[in-house]
Amino acid sequence: MNAPLHRLAEVAADPDAYVVAWKQSHPGRKVAGVLPMNFPEELLHAAGFLPVVIQENRDPDSDGRVILAEFYCGYTRNLADQAAKGKLDIYDTYFVADHCVQLLGAADVMRFKAPGTPIYFGQFIASMSEESTARKVRNEMEHIVGEVERGAGTPIDRERLAESIRLYNTDRRLLRMIFDARREGRIHLSGAQMQDLVKSSMVMDKAEHVALLEQLLTEGIAAGGSQARVKLHLSGHFCHAPKQELLDLIEDCGAMIVDDDLYHGRRYITTDVREDLDPIEALSTWYFDRNVNVPCPTRVQHDADWDTYLSNAVSESGADGVIVLMAKFCEPHMLLYPELRKMMDERDTPYLLIETEHEGLPMETIRTRIEALVERISRKATVAAAL
Amino acid sequence: MHTMGVDLGSTTAKAVIVDGTGAIVAHRVVQMGAVSRRGVTAAIEDVLRESGVERGDLGVVIATGYGRRLVPDATRTFTEITCHARGVAAMSPGTSLVIDIGGQDSKAIRIDSLGLVDDFAMNDRCASGTGRFFDVLARALECRLEDLDDLALAGSDDLEVSSMCATFAETEIISLLAEGSVPADIAASVHRAVAARTLGLVAQVGRANPVVMTGGVAHSRAAVHFLAKALGTEVSVPREPQITGAYGAALLGLESLQGETTVIGHAVEREHRHTGQLANGHDCTTCSLGQAKYQPIDVELWTASVAADRRP
Ligand code: SF4
Numbered sequence A: 001m002n003a004p005l006h007r008l009a010e011v012a013a014d015p016d017a018y019v020v021a022w023k024q025s026h027p028g029r030k031v032a033g034v035l036p037m038n039f040p041e042e043l044l045h046a047a048g049f050l051p052v053v054i055q056e057n058r059d060p061d062s063d064g065r066v067i068l069a070e071f072y073c074g075y076t077r078n079l080a081d082q083a084a085k086g087k088l089d090i091y092d093t094y095f096v097a098d099h100c101v102q103l104l105g106a107a108d109v110m111r112f113k114a115p116g117t118p119i120y121f122g123q124f125i126a127s128m129s130e131e132s133t134a135r136k137v138r139n140e141m142e143h144i145v146g147e148v149e150r151g152a153g154t155p156i157d158r159e160r161l162a163e164s165i166r167l168y169n170t171d172r173r174l175l176r177m178i179f180d181a182r183r184e185g186r187i188h189l190s191g192a193q194m195q196d197l198v199k200s201s202m203v204m205d206k207a208e209h210v211a212l213l214e215q216l217l218t219e220g221i222a223a224g225g226s227q228a229r230v231k232l233h234l235s236g237h238f239c240h241a242p243k244q245e246l247l248d249l250i251e252d253c254g255a256m257i258v259d260d261d262l263y264h265g266r267r268y269i270t271t272d273v274r275e276d277l278d279p280i281e282a283l284s285t286w287y288f289d290r291n292v293n294v295p296c297p298t299r300v301q302h303d304a305d306w307d308t309y310l311s312n313a314v315s316e317s318g319a320d321g322v323i324v325l326m327a328k329f330c331e332p333h334m335l336l337y338p339e340l341r342k343m344m345d346e347r348d349t350p351y352l353l354i355e356t357e358h359e360g361l362p363m364e365t366i367r368t369r370i371e372a373l374v375e376r377i378s379r380k381a382t383v384a385a386a387l
Numbered sequence B: 001m002h003t004m005g006v007d008l009g010s011t012t013a014k015a016v017i018v019d020g021t022g023a024i025v026a027h028r029v030v031q032m033g034a035v036s037r038r039g040v041t042a043a044i045e046d047v048l049r050e051s052g053v054e055r056g057d058l059g060v061v062i063a064t065g066y067g068r069r070l071v072p073d074a075t076r077t078f079t080e081i082t083c084h085a086r087g088v089a090a091m092s093p094g095t096s097l098v099i100d101i102g103g104q105d106s107k108a109i110r111i112d113s114l115g116l117v118d119d120f121a122m123n124d125r126c127a128s129g130t131g132r133f134f135d136v137l138a139r140a141l142e143c144r145l146e147d148l149d150d151l152a153l154a155g156s157d158d159l160e161v162s163s164m165c166a167t168f169a170e171t172e173i174i175s176l177l178a179e180g181s182v183p184a185d186i187a188a189s190v191h192r193a194v195a196a197r198t199l200g201l202v203a204q205v206g207r208a209n210p211v212v213m214t215g216g217v218a219h220s221r222a223a224v225h226f227l228a229k230a231l232g233t234e235v236s237v238p239r240e241p242q243i244t245g246a247y248g249a250a251l252l253g254l255e256s257l258q259g260e261t262t263v264i265g266h267a268v269e270r271e272h273r274h275t276g277q278l279a280n281g282h283d284c285t286t287c288s289l290g291q292a293k294y295q296p297i298d299v300e301l302w303t304a305s306v307a308a309d310r311r312p
Helices: A003-013 A015-025 A041-046 A074-084 A101-113 A133-152 A158-183 A191-203 A206-219 A244-252 A279-293 A306-317 A331-346 A363-386 B037-051 B080-091 B131-140 B145-154 B166-178 B183-205 B221-231 B241-258 B279-284 B299-309
Strands: A031-034 A050-053 A093-096 A119-121 A230-236 A255-260 A321-327 A351-356 B002-008 B012-018 B024-031 B058-064 B097-101 B106-111 B117-122 B211-214 B235-237 B272-274
Touching: A003 A015, A003 A191, A003 A206, A015 A031, A015 A050, A015 A191, A031 A041, A041 A050, A041 A133, A041 A158, A041 A279, A050 A191, A074 A101, A093 A101, A093 A133, A101 A119, A119 A133, A133 A279, A158 A191, A158 A206, A158 A255, A158 A279, A191 A206, A191 A244, A191 A255, A230 A244, A230 A306, A230 A363, A244 A255, A244 A363, A255 A306, A255 A363, A306 A331, A321 A331, A321 A363, A331 A351, A351 A363, A363 B080, A363 B117, B002 B037, B002 B080, B002 B241, B012 B037, B012 B241, B024 B037, B024 B241, B058 B080, B058 B241, B080 B097, B080 B106, B080 B117, B080 B211, B080 B241, B097 B183, B097 B241, B106 B183, B117 B183, B131 B145, B131 B166, B131 B183, B145 B183, B145 B221, B166 B183, B183 B221, B211 B221, B211 B241, B221 B235
Parallel strands: A031 A050, A031 A093, A093 A119, A230 A255, A230 A321, A321 A351, B002 B058, B097 B211, B211 B235
Antiparallel strands: B002 B012, B012 B024, B097 B106, B106 B117, B235 B272
């Protein structure tokens, strides 16, 4: 593995260690823990924070296990556990702008487990097609700007915000170049490596991340390298990263991941903030644009839906099938899944649903299901070619 | 030219050798306590001995089943889903839905006319309705496993059974006994509830006809009867329902050698059809399954019949 990839993987594997080291090397600076999936991190960056999307960790849930009910998703229950164990004390403050009930539950736990750590809330409207939506989003963005300024104790300089936006856009653009190259088969990186690229972006100082991506692209990423029989699109998995052993398993079963719409994938990097608008206006527009580029089931929009997006994405990448990764009890995903299923049935795209949990997975059973999907696709192709 | 399919499941090891025409030359089912290399070795040695084929003369060996990666010297592996589909399509051409229930897992597999998998669903961690579950049921009812069919088919199935979890079933059954329910009714009601659970798997892939049931649980008249009743359709069971995976594996091996992908089909006379329509499985009393549970099949006869039935 080349040096930039190695460093990005290292940060992705242990975000807490990065945060602690960053604080040591930046005395007096603050780290803001951000809850996914829509917070405009650029605001925090411009205000001088290191914004870090708080990641699920790998520890078994223990101290915080009983705080949230069993039917909360693995990510929120793990956040509660991290809060109970004091693991989130590395953050100076928390910011939330999403409205998933389970996420708000976790935010509540964070609030009462660390009463000394300020937590700032915003809440973007989820109904995207109302006449009043644009105004409400703009108002909410102003409110969030106010919250960030309150947290930082200083107003956000508009020019610095524009710079932060440019930096974040650069990072997203570089990541998209790599994602596009993978989709077109020009480079080969494993699913786990692709996840490292995005997950590290959620954690690292953006300028440092951009520098590593530029170095990676200058050194070049190897093409080919996979003997995989079947090309797959990975879909779903909000808020937290699917376990890398699951991604490795998919590839070990003879599949190649060619594209995805995971939050720790294309969903995070899909949309740039416009640089030709007033920065606050641009961030409000970004909120809308994102939901068009990769629609999210936590929003309702009449002219954008995830099933159409997924269908187009599969056509574009030429994926032979789809693996839907769903965090168990992720309600927005569960509720929309029948629509995705209907679409995939209609276009005769083979698919497999895998439910993930924080506490390990029945890997042998999952292996059988993935292998069966791969065999199903490859045998059909072989027979079709022979007939 | 011969090929061998080996299906290492969670509680049984199965091996089948086919000749170059796809006819079964020998087959063997070995019961194990758990996934065991010894069990699979015994199954392999038995079919080799019975067929008179030397291991070195086998074109390929295809491993399948839960323990497929533990099978020694396999040329390659296929999942049991692909292999059951292939085996059933050969044994019973035209089948659209395979319901395979083994010692620890259950699957619903929708297949097309070529035996290719259209869709599949399998149980995740829950052992409800699998062989292990019926062991628990027999123990809780204090009857021998081999007597469970008669008991269930003699009872009426209208008791409410809430938990189909293998772990909690015992407690629930004990509480039903304590309430004064008779064992036959409990057995029937639990079978009905288990069949309803299997319908959940079927719903994931979509109902289709004709239906073939395979796996160790297909030996149980009661399980097949209640499944047919729940599905409201006829359910066919191959005479030796445990070897379809190994048979499919052997055929896939043959295909890989011959470069062919067409289905070698066989007639269906040797199956028994359960309709589940008549009360208490009485429509089953004249079939081979009805006459004797776990009745050993006549290998010679059946092998001959498979060979004769093979399409030119
Ligand atoms: S959107 Fe899904 S994964 Fe994210 S917090 Fe809500 S339930 Fe959990």
